[in-house]
Amino acid sequence: QVQLVESGGGLVQPGGSLRLSCATSRATLERYNIGWFRQAPGKEREGVSCISFSDGATRYRDSVKGRFTISRDNAKNTVYLQMNSLKPEDTGVYYCAAGGWGAWSRCLPKDFGTWGQGTQVTISS
Numbered sequence: 001q002v003q004l005v006e007s008g009g010g011l012v013q014p015g016g017s018l019r020l021s022c023a024t025s026r027a028t029l030e031r032y033n034i035g036w037f038r039q040a041p042g043k044e045r046e047g048v049s050c051i052s053f054s055d056g057a058t059r060y061r062d063s064v065k066g067r068f069t070i071s072r073d074n075a076k077n078t079v080y081l082q083m084n085s086l087k088p089e090d091t092g093v094y095y096c097a098a099g100g101w102g103a104w105s106r107c108l109p110k111d112f113g114t115w116g117q118g119t120q121v122t123i124s125s
Contacts, residue, residue, distance in 0.1 A: 002024070002025075002028050002032065002098050002114040003024060003025065003028075003114075004022055004023070004024050004028070004034075004096050004097065004098060004114060004115065004116035005022070005023045005024070005116055005117070006020060006021065006022050006094065006095065006096050006116045006117065006118060006119040007020070007021045007023070007119060008020040008021050008119060009094060009119030009120045009121045010120075010121070010122070011122045011123075011124065012086055012121075012122075012123060013123070013124070013125050014086060014087055014088060014123055014124075014125055015085060015086065016086050016123070017082070017083060017084045017085075017086065018083045018086065018121060019080055019081070019082050019083070020036065020080065020081040020083065020094055020096075020119060020121075021078050021079075021080055022034060022036070022078060022079040022080070022081075022096030022116060023076075023077065023078050024077055024078070024079070024096075024098070025077055026074070026077050028077075028098055029053060029072065029074060029077055029079070030053060031053060032053055032098035032099060032100065032114075033050060033051065033052055033053050033098070033099045033100070033101075033102075033103045033104035033112075034050065034051055034053070034072070034079045034096060034097070034098055034099075034104075035047060035048075035049065035050035035051075035096065035097050035099060035103065035104065035107050035112055036048040036049045036050070036070060036079075036081045036094060036095070036096055037094070037095045037096075037097060037109055037112070038090075038092040038093065038094045038095070038121070039092050039093050039095070039118075040089075040091060040092040041092075043092075045095070045109045046061065046109070047059075047061055047106075047107035047108055047109060048060070048061055048064055048068065048081070048094070048107075049061070049064065049068055049069075049070040049081060049107065050070070050099075050103065050104040050105075050107035051070045051071075051072055051079060051104055052104040052105075053104075056072060057104065057105075058070050058104075059104060059105060059106075059107045061107070063089075064083075064090075067083065067084050067085045067086075068081060068082065068083050068084070069081070069082040069084075070082075079096060081094070081096075083121075086121075086123045087123060088123045088124060089123075090121065090123050091121060091122050091123050091124070092120075092121060093118040093119070093120055093121070094118060094119050094120075094121050095115050095116055095117075095118045095119075096115075096116045097109070097112035097113075097114060097115045097116065098112060098113065098114040099111045099112035099113065100113070
């Protein structure tokens with residue numbers, strides 16, 4: 001059974017940083033692509049960044065390139081999303097999710113079948 005648990009959200013000022021964590025199992029990291037998604041109030045869920053289980057290849061949405069970094073620590077069975085230079089438009093509930101083969105390359109919510117409970121990120125002064 002695939003389980004994902006997010007943590008690390010919070011309230012920060014614009015320009016600040018947060019690191020989100022997605023804890024899972026070794027089996028999940030070895031078999032599933034992992035993605036970070038977010039949903040702002042009144043908006044659809046969108047892909048933020050995804051990472052391939054096979055070779056660690058990554059994908060980012062344009063608006064976070066150069067500011068966010070996705071990484072994987074196999075020893076800790078955790079996927080991280082380091083978020084720097086945060087902006088108010090980054091506000092939302094952030095979810096990690098597990099997807100099947102190839103899901104990382106498009107990083108679309110519909111390709112990911114198992115989701116964590118989400119963690120709130122609020123960027124405000």
